[in-house]
Amino acid sequence: MFSGWHRALLLSLQLPEDADAQVQDSLEELHLLVESLGCEVGDRIVQTRPQIHPATFFGKGKLGFIKDTLHRLDADAVVVDRTLSPKQQQNLEQQLKCLVLDRTQVILEIFARNARSRAAQLQIQLAQSEYLFPRLVGMWQHLDRERGGIGLSRGMGEKQIGKDRHYLQRRIAKLRTELSRLERERVTQKKRRAHCLRVSLVGYTNAGKSTVMNALTNSDLLVEDRLFATLDSTTRLLEAGSRPKVLLSDTVGFIRNLPTELIKAFQSTLETVRDADLLLHVVDANDDFEAHLQTTRQVLEVLGANCIPVQLVFNKTDQADPMRLGMLKRLYPEAVFVSALNGGVATLQERIQTFFKQRMKTVTIRLDYQHSQRLSDIYEWSRVDHIDYREEGILMTLTSLPGYLNRLRHHLAPNFTELPA
Ligand SMILES: Nc1nc2c(ncn2[C@@H]2O[C@H](COP(=O)(O)OP(=O)(O)OP(=O)(O)O)[C@@H](O)[C@H]2O)c(=O)[nH]1
Ligand SMILES: [Mg+2]
Known part of the structure; x- marks a missing residue:
């Protein structure tokens, strides 16, 4: 826990390849992160430099200015909007004589508290x-x-x-x-859970993933207007009656420059993402959607989840102005638009059903009576559309995802006799 700091200066460095908006948006986010730790933000200082100073991160002149500003505003900490090397952090602490933190440490601390x-x-x-x-x-x-x-x-x-x-x-x-x-x-x-279809919510922090989860599953998960409200993954049954069962998971949100330490640390939590058959990528329609989309895609790549089919979901449409919604609909015709807070997720529900329906395959099999104890497996892994007890065995028509039918085939071989349609 950080103790004894009450006012911080936010510092950033703009390199030639960084766009103004990129630096400002990131600082804006850092501002929210620092405030959510209960610290006031005194001011923001950005230095434009051709490269990062290897020893002190900022140039000498700027350090003098930062020191003066610290005194003037009675601030007792600086937070740098990038990752500092241990040496840079140590040098800055010696020169500025105050608590020096970087973006990663702030995020780590929020995670620790939540x-x-x-x-x-x-x-x-x-x-x-x-x-x-x-x-x-x-x-x-x-x-x-x-x-x-x-x-x-x-x-x-x-x-x-x-x-x-x-x-x-x-x-x-x-x-x-x-x-x-x-x-x-x-x-x-x-x-x-191996015999269930899995859907996982992903997206930028505060996009409304837990709210979508609550609306789709009638649950009561923690929803809060702050960054990183959810850190654990929670799984709920999406459709009680369907076979195979469909499970929906909510998990930790992403943020730009998510420290790699954290992605690594949350690997097992984020495994629900990697194991999913379908990802629902939730985006706040009012935010900087391009940067948020890109960040989420990057993290999915790091997780090795970038080959999983994605359904894009623009949320908080109740707050978005019609012009913006029109533009988003033109740019992303395949997306679903919802207002999860008001329970308006019916279109998303339909889309999930259609997704699985379109990919399901139907086969007819014959099972010998002596293997009828395997029926429970079949009912778990597939939807049984038709069952007929004949003299030569049990004839069944099954519908499931091809991968699940393959697993059944493997499981029941050599008793899984597939009949021509
Ligand atoms: N106006 C409006 N607000 C929404 C909607 N959906 C969610 N919110 C609000 O957005 C904030 C964040 O919602 P969460 O569901 O906690 O978001 P999250 O993506 O799970 O966030 P983290 O777990 O922190 O990553 C809350 O204040 C919600 O009430 C919506 O459809 N409309
Ligand atoms: Mg959440």
Whole structure:
């Protein structure tokens, strides 16, 4: 946990390849992130430079200006809208004599505060500990032993740093062990869900994914107007009567420059995304949709989920002006437009049904009576359209996704005798 900071300056660097809007939007977002940690934002300072200064990130002159502004505004922290190397962070702390944080640390801290499940808490503690490890030399940083976060404490000696390093190393090992135990439990759970069709919500943080989930499944998941309200993945039955069953999962949202430590840390949570048959990509129709679309696509690529079919869903249409909606409809004719807050998700529901219906295949099989104990498998993996108890065996017409029929074939071979249509 960060302690003892009440007002921060936001700092950014604009390199020749960065567009003005890109730098400003990112700063705007950082502003929300910092405020959500309970800290006021004093001012924003952007330096234009041909490249990042390797030792101090900003140029010498700018550092003097930043120092003056810190005094003038009585600010006690700076937050840099990029990732600082451990050396840069240490040098900045020495020169500015205040708490220095980067975007990654702020996001890590928000995750730490919002994590609810044991798995999410462990994942975030591991990510924080690993991020902190090479940065332990900074004289302003001190380990919060309870949570692996950082706070403010002056005059930490070498001895203390050595102790903290040792402590962190042991802590990292312990966290890894506990996480792998949870991982084994998750694999068991995953096996139980193997015969279900899986739909997963993805998208930028605060786009309304949990609200869509609630509307589609009549649930009551936490919905909040803040970044990263959801950190755990939750799965619910989408359609009670359908076979195979359809499950819908909600999970953590994405953000631009999502620290790779976090993607790595949340791999297992995000596995619900990688295992999905269909992704619902939720976008706030009022936000900077192009940047948000791009960010989500990039993260999906990192996760290895970029080959999964995607249904684009523009949400919060109740707030969007008609001109904008018209433009979005022209640009994305395949998208669905919803207002999840008011329960207006009927078109999305239909689209999901159509998606699976179009991909389903129907086969007719004969099952010997001696294998009738396999009927329960068949009912789990497919929809039974017709069943006829004949002398030569049970004739059944089944409908399911080709992959699921293949699995049944594999499961029941050699008793899965397919008959010509
Ligand atoms: N006006 C309007 N607001 C909406 C709609 N859907 C969601 N919201 C609001 O948007 C905010 C974020 O909604 P969430 O469902 O928590 O968003 P999320 O994508 O799950 O966010 P994270 O879990 O933080 O990534 C909440 O304040 C919702 O009430 C909508 O259709 N219209
Ligand atoms: Mg959510």
